[in-house]
Amino acid sequence: MTMGKVALDITIPSDVNEIERVVELVQRECVAADMSPPKCALNVRVAVTEALSNAILRGNRLNGQRVRVRAAVQHDAFVVDVVDEGAGFDLEASTVDPTTPENIEREDGRGLFLMRSLMDEVERFQSNGNVVRMTLRR
Amino acid sequence: MSFTIRKQGEIVVVDVEGQLIVGNRQELKQKVLDELEKGEKRFLIDFSQTGYIDSSGLGVLVSLSKKIREQGGELRLANLNDDLKTLFELTKLDTLFQISDSRERALESF
Numbered sequence: 663m664t665m666g667k668v669a670l671d672i673t674i675p676s677d678v679n680e681i682e683r684v685v686e687l688v689q690r691e692c693v694a695a696d697m698s699p700p701k702c703a704l705n706v707r708v709a710v711t712e713a714l715s716n717a718i719l720r721g722n723r724l725n726g727q728r729v730r731v732r733a734a735v736q737h738d739a740f741v742v743d744v745v746d747e748g749a750g751f752d753l754e755a756s757t758v759d760p761t762t763p764e765n766i767e768r769e770d771g772r773g774l775f776l777m778r779s780l781m782d783e784v785e786r787f788q789s790n791g792n793v794v795r796m797t798l799r800r
Numbered sequence: 801m802s803f804t805i806r807k808q809g810e811i812v813v814v815d816v817e818g819q820l821i822v823g824n825r826q827e828l829k830q831k832v833l834d835e836l837e838k839g840e841k842r843f844l845i846d847f848s849q850t851g852y853i854d855s856s857g858l859g860v861l862v863s864l865s866k867k868i869r870e871q872g873g874e875l876r877l878a879n880l881n882d883d884l885k886t887l888f889e890l891t892k893l894d895t896l897f898q899i900s901d902s903r904e905r906a907l908e909s910f
Contacts, residue, residue, distance in 0.1 A: 678823045704883045711854050715822050761892040769863045772855035772891050779890050 665743065665795075666736035669695065673730045676722040676746075680729075681714045688733050688742055695735040697798065705780040705798055706740070712773035713744040713794050721746030721792055730791065739782070739799045750792040753784065803828050805835065811842045811910055813903070817849045820857035829860050832875075833867065841873030844906050848879035858893060865897065874898075878906035 669691040674680045688710050692702035710731075717729045730745040757774045758765055765771060778784050783797040803824075804815040812835050820828060832843060845861070847853070853861075865875045878900045880888060888894040900906035 678821075681821070681823070682819070704886060707852070708854070708887065711821070711852075715854065715856065719822070766892060766896055767862055767866055769859035770856075772858055776855055776887070776890065 665732060665734035665741050666739070668732055668734045670731065670733040673728050676718045676727045676729055678715065678718055681711055681718070684714060684731055685710050688731065691733045691735075692740050692798075695740050697740045697800065701798060702740075706742070709777040709781045709784075709796050709798075710742055710744065712777050713742070713796060716773055717744050717746035717748075717792075717794070720751070721748030723748065739797050741798075742796045744794045744796075745789075745791040748792050750786065750788055753786045803831055805831055808844075808907060811844055811907060812840045813907075814843065814845045815849060816845060816847055819851055820847075820853040820860070822854060822856040825857050825860040828857075829864060832864050836868060836871055836873065841868070841871065842910050843868060843873065843875045844878060844903070844910075845875065846878045846903050846906075847881070847884060848903070850879075850881070850884070853884055853887065858887065858891060862893065862896065874910070876900065876906050876909065878903050 670687060674684055685707055689702050689707055692706045693699055714729065722729065727747040732743040734741045757778060758771045760766060760768060760772045760775050777796060781796040782799045785795045787793050802817045806813055814832065868875045876898045880899060898909065900909060
């Protein structure tokens with residue numbers, strides 16, 4: 663699957679302390695790609711933070727593996743891939759609605775919901791790892 | 801990133817400086833639970849110096865709110881910036897928490 667013109671391609675240790683730095687880099691590329699700055703600051707920041715958390719804590723399960731982050735610019739969109747070395751997951755089955763009365767007091771389950779609420783498209787597939795691809799359209 | 805806890809009258813006020821995220825949420829949780837264990841019942845978390853809360857941070861707030869309520873207390877929030885307000889609205893957590901636009905108003909609301 664092609665992403666478009668790759669603006670950022672980095673591999674980081676599977677460590678939650680890396681998240682903030684990488685999110686900042688992605689956000690910077692988002693602004694440089696002439697995307698809406700408020701959307702780069704909120705939508706992209708939240709979605710990439712959550713995808714990285716999931717990759718590190720659930721995908722790689724703190725086993726000292728690595729996470730790859732790619733950001734690409736298309737004429738009509740900004741695309742971010744977060745790739746871990748885990749087995750992958752079923753996006754539909756894993757997304758719960760945390761806003762229902764039975765779920766609202768759950769401690770977990772808001773990450774994928776926020777990613778899917780704030781990005782125009784979220785996909786998951788295998789391609790040299792477990793890829794979560796998030797697309798924000800112009 | 802740091803958490804400052806001080807008593808204002810009967811209310812425990814927590815300032816969150818920086819971010820409330822997966823890397824530091826347990827620290828906040830433990831600090832508030834320690835106060836709860838000491839018998840404190842009223843808690844206000846002030847986010848005026850907070851840039852960002854991720855989903856695990858939101859989860860900790862939900863969990864603390866529940867634990868405090870179970871002990872007959874209450875957790876209220878103040879000073880969410882616009883991005884944080886959007887996150888609370890998207891997740892409908894604005895319906896679960898009493899949220900004030902200023903620390904003074906929040907303190908008066910108890």
